[in-house]
Amino acid sequence: MRAVVVTPGQKGSGRVEDIPTPERAAEQALVEVIDVGVCGTDLEILHGLYGEAPEGDDYLVIGHENFGRVVEAPNDGGDLSVGDYVVSIVRRPDPVPCPQCAAGEFDMCSNGLYTERGIKGLHGFMAQYYTEVPDYIVKLPGSLAGIGVLIEPLTVVEKGVLQTEAIQNRMTWDPKEAVVTGAGPIGLMATLLLRAKGYEVFTLDLVERDSHKARIVEACGAEYVKGDEEPLAQLAERVKGIDLIVEATAVPQVVFDAIDAIGPNGVVCLTGVSAGARTLSVPADKLNLEMVLENKVVFGTVNANRRYFEAAVNDLTKFEELWPGLCCRIITRRVPVDDFEQALKPRPGIDIKSTVSFSG
Numbered sequence: 001m002r003a004v005v006v007t008p009g010q011k012g013s014g015r016v017e018d019i020p021t022p023e024r025a026a027e028q029a030l031v032e033v034i035d036v037g038v039c040g041t042d043l044e045i046l047h048g049l050y051g052e053a054p055e056g057d058d059y060l061v062i063g064h065e066n067f068g069r070v071v072e073a074p075n076d077g078g079d080l081s082v083g084d085y086v087v088s089i090v091r092r093p094d095p096v097p098c099p100q101c102a103a104g105e106f107d108m109c110s111n112g113l114y115t116e117r118g119i120k121g122l123h124g125f126m127a128q129y130y131t132e133v134p135d136y137i138v139k140l141p142g143s144l145a146g147i148g149v150l151i152e153p154l155t156v157v158e159k160g161v162l163q164t165e166a167i168q169n170r171m172t173w174d175p176k177e178a179v180v181t182g183a184g185p186i187g188l189m190a191t192l193l194l195r196a197k198g199y200e201v202f203t204l205d206l207v208e209r210d211s212h213k214a215r216i217v218e219a220c221g222a223e224y225v226k227g228d229e230e231p232l233a234q235l236a237e238r239v240k241g242i243d244l245i246v247e248a249t250a251v252p253q254v255v256f257d258a259i260d261a262i263g264p265n266g267v268v269c270l271t272g273v274s275a276g277a278r279t280l281s282v283p284a285d286k287l288n289l290e291m292v293l294e295n296k297v298v299f300g301t302v303n304a305n306r307r308y309f310e311a312a313v314n315d316l317t318k319f320e321e322l323w324p325g326l327c328c329r330i331i332t333r334r335v336p337v338d339d340f341e342q343a344l345k346p347r348p349g350i351d352i353k354s355t356v357s358f359s360g
């Protein structure tokens with residue numbers, strides 16, 4: 001079968017290869033891949049910054065934002081049938097397992113020995129087929145077939161928001177205003193989710209007001225804020241008491257501006273991965289004082305376990321009811337596997353989420 005593979009650690013080694021189609025074990029499903037989204041993690045693996053081949057292989061099939069259809073169900077039938085649309089969970093528990101992995105909360109793994117399909121020790125989904133056990137497969141209604149590839153990025157945001165709600169159980173909380181920094185795929189998923197939950201949402205980016213991203217922000221009833229015209233500090237003065245900031249740029253200055261801008265009792269949820277080594281001067285006394293005197297919380301979040309995938313399926317369905325066709329506009333490019341490199345080069349001002357698509 002055709003697959004996009006890398007030699008881990010080797011920059012520029014990304015290539016399409018014919019590799020053996022995986023053989024399904026009795027308890028597994030065989031899934032035909034339809035779409036695989038490309039994100040920053042894939043680019044970093046292709047640049048040789050990280051990525052780990054499965055034991056015994058010298059290559060790694062990349063791709064973790066997956067969407068496909070069951071072509072062979074597990075022998076015992078169970079909940080999966082041929083033709084079901086499915087998304088596979090990315091992370092697998094560590095073999096020890098740590099207390100979190102033992103409880104199915106492998107997104108919170110505490111010893112770092114977890115594996116991740118397409119990233120760390122397991123082949124990914126940028127191939128015509130994969131096999132998986134039902135524990136790591138989540139079904140989608142057919143109505144989401146065109147946008148199922150957005151489930152995985154949405155799970156990251158689901159976790160961030162559900163964790164925020166868990167944290168805020170510390171107090172009586174009636175949130176009204178949320179700010180999202182960055183209008184990329186994660187920022188847009190956060191914008192839609194917070195709007196669907198009834199927040200007044202302000203999404204900040206640097207793109208033009210008539211850009212594709214800004215229009216999607218406004219189409220769901222959020223306000224697009226152009227960060228070079230109204231920086232976060234100024235927005236905080238206008239909004240007065242921002243309850244939640246979902247940070248999705250990973251730009252160090254924006255991260256600390258968010259900590260400064262969050263209102264009393266508010267939460268800053270950091271979702272961006274910074275792969276660089278940038279340093280920054282910050283007003284440390286002021287930030288500490290405000291965090292203490294105003295009970296602020298800053299936390300980071302990564303990955304997602306099964307319950308966040310299930311929440312994402314429900315919420316993506318809700319987005320389609322609230323704003324029919326809007327999510328489809330986030331997927332701006334689909335390229336066939338043999339042209340996968342095109343999906344790695346976003347067209348400025350046009351592309352939001354590019355996918356590698358398999359004819360199936």
Ligand SMILES: [Zn+2]
Pocket residue numbers: 093094097098099100101102106108109110111112113114
């Ligand atoms: Zn663990």
